[in-house]
Amino acid sequence: MELEDIIKDENIVFKKTKLLNDKPLSYCPGCGHGTVHRILMETIEELGIDEETIGIAPVGCAVMAYEFMEIDMQEAAHGRAPALATGIKRVYPNKYVFTYQGDGDLAAIGTAETMHCCNRGENILIIFINNGIYGMTGGQMAPTTLEGAKTSTSPYGRDVSTMGYPIRITELIAQLPAVRYVTRQSVHTPAAVRKAKAAIRKAFEYQSEGKQGTCFIEFLSNCNSGWKMTPAQANKWMEENTFKYYVPGDIKDNFKLLKNPIIE
Amino acid sequence: MAKVRGAVVIDKEKCKGCGLCVDACKFQVLQLSQNVNLKGYTPAFMANAENCTGCTNCATICPDAVITVYRVKENN
Numbered sequence: 052m053e054l055e056d057i058i059k060d061e062n063i064v065f066k067k068t069k070l071l072n073d074k075p076l077s078y079c080p081g082c083g084h085g086t087v088h089r090i091l092m093e094t095i096e097e098l099g100i101d102e103e104t105i106g107i108a109p110v111g112c113a114v115m116a117y118e119f120m121e122i123d124m125q126e127a128a129h130g131r132a133p134a135l136a137t138g139i140k141r142v143y144p145n146k147y148v149f150t151y152q153g154d155g156d157l158a159a160i161g162t163a164e165t166m167h168c169c170n171r172g173e174n175i176l177i178i179f180i181n182n183g184i185y186g187m188t189g190g191q192m193a194p195t196t197l198e199g200a201k202t203s204t205s206p207y208g209r210d211v212s213t214m215g216y217p218i219r220i221t222e223l224i225a226q227l228p229a230v231r232y233v234t235r236q237s238v239h240t241p242a243a244v245r246k247a248k249a250a251i252r253k254a255f256e257y258q259s260e261g262k263q264g265t266c267f268i269e270f271l272s273n274c275n276s277g278w279k280m281t282p283a284q285a286n287k288w289m290e291e292n293t294f295k296y297y298v299p300g301d302i303k304d305n306f307k308l309l310k311n312p313i314i315e
Numbered sequence: 316m317a318k319v320r321g322a323v324v325i326d327k328e329k330c331k332g333c334g335l336c337v338d339a340c341k342f343q344v345l346q347l348s349q350n351v352n353l354k355g356y357t358p359a360f361m362a363n364a365e366n367c368t369g370c371t372n373c374a375t376i377c378p379d380a381v382i383t384v385y386r387v388k389e390n391n
Contacts, residue, residue: 052320052387052389054322054364056387057320057321057322057385057386057387058322058324058385059385062385062386062387063383063384063385064321064369064371064384064385064386065371065374065375065382065383065384066383066384067380067381067383068380071380075329075379076378076379078378078379079331080331080332080333080356080378081331081333081334081335081378082378083378084378085377085378085379085380086376086377086378089377089378089380238376240339240376241339241371241372241375241376244375244376245375275333281334282333282334282335283334283335283338286335
């Protein structure tokens, strides 16, 4: 069988979702942001809720997210995406609302907004991309940077005596009683991507039930430019180092805290 | 026995040559090209097309969604 016989429209098993437009993504080669964009849009397309979904773009690497996603989007001030999402969800309670935030946006400047939004149990989905560095501004140390990691503002490695410990914001949020679903996923292998997609789907299904309760999904992502590695090396490094501190898996489901090695 | 044959089509100009699909492929179908595209990246291409089973692993990991996967069942 020749390639021409295989490459026919009726044989397609995977193609780019129509909710991502043809503009080339502005991310570095191999960046996890692109993968998360894709699985998010695929899930929305599969659920058929593209007309009823409103996304909030952050400030950071994903600041141009509204350029690529063919759904209604709104740009928030730095860190204020949960506040904006609260407003939108209260005006349009039947719409699906999600925020898409990085670690500088959610875990640094926007910590207060995020915490209080989750504490009020707004019925939204918060997507948190954790790559442990400020990627867009040139690889500075973020609150989530691992201990000992070298960045442009911690050239000798992060010293916890002066710079504090990396913040596990996802575990903190899981403690709040109004939060319904908290999970930590990654997008470094095809298997992980499929699991991550299932988590997004679950969060949107929870949101459709209309009950109060915030859903929070953390995605561990590489930042190969910031970490000064190739994409494949960065994914391997993440598996060996990041996963020890930020353990992937479900942390809270349906208001119930699950067994978690860090909490215990 | 029916054999599954697959093929991928990579948008050469949009591929950024990150190489994640090359690592994700279990059958060593994909390789990075020696030639550069208009943006200066070395895009992936099907080097061993006959090994492809259309498993969609490469398309699942691709951050830029440039891969389209085709699959057919071939009857011997």
